[in-house]
Amino acid sequence: MCRWLAYSGSPILIEELLYKPRYSLIDQSMHSRMGVETTNGDGVGVGWYGVDGPPEPTLFRGVGPAWGDVNLRELGRSISSSLFLAHIRASTGTAVQQTNCHPFRFGRWLWQHNGSIREFARLKRDLVLAVDPAFYPSIAGSTDSEVMFHLALTFGLEDDPVRAVERMAGFVESVARRHGVPDPLQMTVATTDGERLWAFRYSSQRESRSLFVNTAVSALRELYPDNENLHRLSDETRIVVSEPLGELPGAWQPVPESSWGIVVKGGDRLGPFRPLER
Amino acid sequence: MCRWLAYSGSPILIEELLYKPRYSLIDQSMHSRMGVETTNGDGVGVGWYGVDGPPEPTLFRGVGPAWGDVNLRELGRSISSSLFLAHIRASTGTAVQQTNCHPFRFGRWLWQHNGSIREFARLKRDLVLAVDPAFYPSIAGSTDSEVMFHLALTFGLEDDPVRAVERMAGFVESVARRHGVPDPLQMTVATTDGERLWAFRYSSQRESRSLFVNTAVSALRELYPDNENLHRLSDETRIVVSEPLGELPGAWQPVPESSWGIVVKGGDRLGPFRPLER
Amino acid sequence: MCRWLAYSGSPILIEELLYKPRYSLIDQSMHSRMGVETTNGDGVGVGWYGVDGPPEPTLFRGVGPAWGDVNLRELGRSISSSLFLAHIRASTGTAVQQTNCHPFRFGRWLWQHNGSIREFARLKRDLVLAVDPAFYPSIAGSTDSEVMFHLALTFGLEDDPVRAVERMAGFVESVARRHGVPDPLQMTVATTDGERLWAFRYSSQRESRSLFVNTAVSALRELYPDNENLHRLSDETRIVVSEPLGELPGAWQPVPESSWGIVVKGGDRLGPFRPLER
Amino acid sequence: MCRWLAYSGSPILIEELLYKPRYSLIDQSMHSRMGVETTNGDGVGVGWYGVDGPPEPTLFRGVGPAWGDVNLRELGRSISSSLFLAHIRASTGTAVQQTNCHPFRFGRWLWQHNGSIREFARLKRDLVLAVDPAFYPSIAGSTDSEVMFHLALTFGLEDDPVRAVERMAGFVESVARRHGVPDPLQMTVATTDGERLWAFRYSSQRESRSLFVNTAVSALRELYPDNENLHRLSDETRIVVSEPLGELPGAWQPVPESSWGIVVKGGDRLGPFRPLER
Numbered sequence A, B, C, D: 001m002c003r004w005l006a007y008s009g010s011p012i013l014i015e016e017l018l019y020k021p022r023y024s025l026i027d028q029s030m031h032s033r034m035g036v037e038t039t040n041g042d043g044v045g046v047g048w049y050g051v052d053g054p055p056e057p058t059l060f061r062g063v064g065p066a067w068g069d070v071n072l073r074e075l076g077r078s079i080s081s082s083l084f085l086a087h088i089r090a091s092t093g094t095a096v097q098q099t100n101c102h103p104f105r106f107g108r109w110l111w112q113h114n115g116s117i118r119e120f121a122r123l124k125r126d127l128v129l130a131v132d133p134a135f136y137p138s139i140a141g142s143t144d145s146e147v148m149f150h151l152a153l154t155f156g157l158e159d160d161p162v163r164a165v166e167r168m169a170g171f172v173e174s175v176a177r178r179h180g181v182p183d184p185l186q187m188t189v190a191t192t193d194g195e196r197l198w199a200f201r202y203s204s205q206r207e208s209r210s211l212f213v214n215t216a217v218s219a220l221r222e223l224y225p226d227n228e229n230l231h232r233l234s235d236e237t238r239i240v241v242s243e244p245l246g247e248l249p250g251a252w253q254p255v256p257e258s259s260w261g262i263v264v265k266g267g268d269r270l271g272p273f274r275p276l277e278r
Helices: A025-031 A070-078 A120-129 A144-154 A161-179 A217-223 A228-232 B025-031 B070-078 B120-129 B144-154 B161-179 B217-223 B228-232 C025-031 C070-078 C120-129 C144-154 C161-179 C217-223 C228-232 D025-031 D070-078 D120-129 D144-154 D161-179 D217-223 D228-232
Strands: A003-013 A044-050 A058-062 A080-088 A104-106 A109-117 A185-192 A197-203 A212-214 A238-241 A252-254 A259-263 A269-272 B002-013 B044-050 B058-062 B080-089 B104-106 B109-117 B185-192 B197-203 B212-214 B238-241 B252-254 B259-263 B269-272 C003-013 C044-050 C058-062 C080-088 C104-106 C109-117 C185-192 C197-203 C212-214 C238-241 C252-254 C259-263 C269-272 D002-013 D044-050 D058-062 D080-089 D104-106 D109-117 D185-192 D197-203 D212-214 D238-241 D252-254 D259-263 D269-272
Touching (some): A003 A025, A003 A109, A025 A080, A080 A109, A109 A120, A161 A185, A161 A197, A161 A259, A217 A228, B002 B025, B002 B185, B002 B197, B044 B070, B044 B109, B058 B070, B109 B120, B161 B185, B161 B197, B161 B259, C003 C025, C025 C080, C044 C109, C080 C109, C080 C185, C104 C144, C109 C120, C120 C161, C161 C197, C161 C259, D002 D185, D025 D080, D058 D070, D109 D120, D109 D144, D120 D144, D144 D161, D238 D259
Antiparallel strands (some): A003 A238, A104 A109, A185 A197, B002 B080, B044 B080, B185 B197, B212 B238, B259 B269, C044 C080, C109 C185, C185 C197, C212 C238, C212 C252, C259 C269, D044 D080, D109 D185, D185 D197, D212 D238, D212 D252
16 A cells, blocks of 8 residues: 655645655655555655646656655755645555556646555456557556556546546446455545646545545644744645644544545535446 | 577576677677667566576566676676576667566566567557456566567467467557558567577568577587687577677577577477468 | 574575565565564665585675565575575665665675664764775775674684674774764674674674574474474574564574674584774 | 766756757767767766755756656756756766766755776775865765765865865875876866856866867857757856767867866856866
8 A cells, every 4th residue: 555645735845745744754654654554665756736837747756765765855855836746655566666656647637546456467457448548558557556547537537537536436346346356446546637636535345545634724823823834834725645744633634434525726625435337 | 679698508607698708798788789779778687497496487687777787797697597588678668667677477488579569559459458368467567578478478379389479470460550550560589488499580571680599519619629618618509699799700690580490409490480360 | 773684504595584484584674573663675685605606605685675676586486595694774874775785795705784883974984994905995885884894804804703893893982982972883793704604793882683593493393393394494504683583482592692603513602792992 | 987067047947958959968878979988877967956946956866877767857847947967977887876976966066077087996095085074974975076076175165166176186196196097087077056167177198088168159149040949048058068969060169178167157267277286
């Protein structure tokens, strides 16, 4: 399994979330407290949209453990972004290689995943066959996560992300059923087109991996008027993350089981996640 | 493109062929003289059958340039084998990663390839779909070479290697024709089950990459009675290689265009390679 | 800190100790139970003397986490040795790179270390200056461990290993004292010339990292007549290891605090370790 | 040997110089036309000062060949800088590892080098001993280039760069003389504090590696009024590079043998380089 973080808000140095918090994502690479594994040392990736950069996000992906990635530490200190995804990997069997590091990218879209498809090696062929030939050539690695992304693209991610991910989940479950694989899907997913950010928490057996979102910063500031960290964060800050980054009571809300959320200017939304078989 | 070497004979230290000759395979990684590229720096691999080891071959594969691979140099000095394949890679577009390094293995079989399938990204889906579901899960990387191996397995490599590779070539060419891709296949291939060694030289346009085999050692010894290197090689030595390892006149014979060869105890065989569309 | 293992006995496949035991060294790379860190993911190395190979040991060293090193797994299955060292690294600050992976080699000698020199960056210059110019050029990395090895070589490791290591420890402590660094040395060390194996357990504050040696196999066989694993081990088997490889009661003896041990044909020896300032 | 590039001018995407020119630095990593080796595949590095970033430069350094570094390609597309150094490495013997990749950094300073110190392994100890203990701990790798940087720091690089580098060269030559090593130094060097840029071309035997600087952009625009690339470059553009990036006649001037140059607002300067023995 893995751990991930998604940020949307005013421009912030990447290290502010990846390195500085007590239980930062990099800390979680060696000492995850809620993950299936305490160690997430099979690669790391960050995808960010530049403040003045190209419309497409930039990727940095390293195959070594996040805790020792010197380049990432350098970039964290110098790159600011108002929207970025970050991921640390614990392989569930597929190779440790850059093409298997999250986030994955297609055009302006990014995708990252914690979880797995049970018995993926057995189901993979049927899943891959369902990927639209237009998207197929962009599959570069060998993970279940990247296939899920391309299935979601096939099912309309760019037009209606919630529905596309629900169809992807329903399709995975139907293929698994056909192969006699029970409870196949376990996932928390973040995806974004550079403007909006979607998060999903779901598993076939309804015991999904942990996922949290920060409490509204304005409310936290009232609660902790002396906390300087909070004053550095803008009101519209949204951090979605596999595990809380710190221990400030009240700062983190669990994302409900089987749900989706959208972070967007003018009001976030939350809804129930229901796998669709068309 | 790439460069490769296949050895069959008495047990020999791997470095004798990978490092010591004037134009050794490692030398070719930086200074190939007959390759499409002078540099073959996108990974290296060796697969060997142990003298007393397990029946399955052992693989060592590194993602850095062969010339700088410290582990390979160490292994070359200490591992002897009477049958091994070695390969240096120059990527034709797919990622530089261990799962893309040759040789590839399935059970007791090894496979390595120099060449490419033209417009592989466009043809890949149709090619992969034809791989038998029993072999599909063992595709770990993203190269054309590994798909060719799994197609050959699908077409009966373990039973009749020449026919299986001919069917693979015919299938690739028929898929390419359907997509309007001319002259799709360029290949020199070595494959082995640990007892026999097959080599193939073929390209759709009949202008195949170079491939050579050593002249019979007994004949060479008569020609060069004072050459000590020749006295270290046994009579049954067969070295098949993309480029000659040295400049000894008469030592290397080009493998004919569009042909296959089998190295086996009791007499090698050579025949014409004809792509089969069943 | 790190974890290591040293084996002397009849030839054995390396994987028998690195992969197969319940708490194998590879398992310890992610789940060390007695180490300062549970994770030892900053590189791995094995140095072995071949059954028929060159007199110098062969090294394999990888910079990624041991648990994911595909080449090591391959070698483990095919290489047998009657004397080898293996090490998994948890960096105490110096770079994650091959030249910092243990074991280190000089001629026929291997050396591996768990522990550290406190404030090494501050003491390093004085320590390195004391290395004999004849040994200095063979320092290839940046670790305290490699400097300790070269100090021991300077102080006569090849002639009188126990005394040389005692002088090295005494020298480190005297340099530290001069710089006002208290309790500078923490070490368990294994070193070998390919025939004999020395192990050391020492720390300036007399609270050394854990170190164990297996109970005599003959005694264990009497205790556990039905245990098949024990019947695969020869009587002269010696395994020295940072943590027990399993939970068999009585199978592992702690090496005493501040001591050295020699594994040699005709009877092991044990003695008290006393840092020497000449 | 190696190849490098230094840029000072208006902010520019890094890829404009590293990837886009016909003979870009990345192209030179595989096809250097003037280097000692055609291949410079032993690592790559870029150090840049951010437009709004921290005063210290940011480093990205990769150990694989530059031509295949996916992260570098990503960064090249999204990072702009008005002052950066870039380097591709061809090892002259020391390990291929991140700590040996240029540029090297100390505080606000960057340093990169093409060339070598002859018989460095033999001279290294005496050279390193002369490094000021205050700078010694920041030596992280094992190259001659990094030692040269730390000697220059010791000799006052931060105060009087030209004089410091001249003293460094004189010191290297005097140590070499003592050891009987003739013509020890071969170097082109770029160094910068983030405001000014110094370049050096020197070798003990006065046959230094190639180094070029672009002709004044205003003059080139008059010469080539229709060349759009030239209109994207500002007047104060200075590109110092081991080999010309293209074939535009008149666009590149060789830096004279045994000279130094300073790029600084208000007028560049050039002078003769004379090794100093104090």
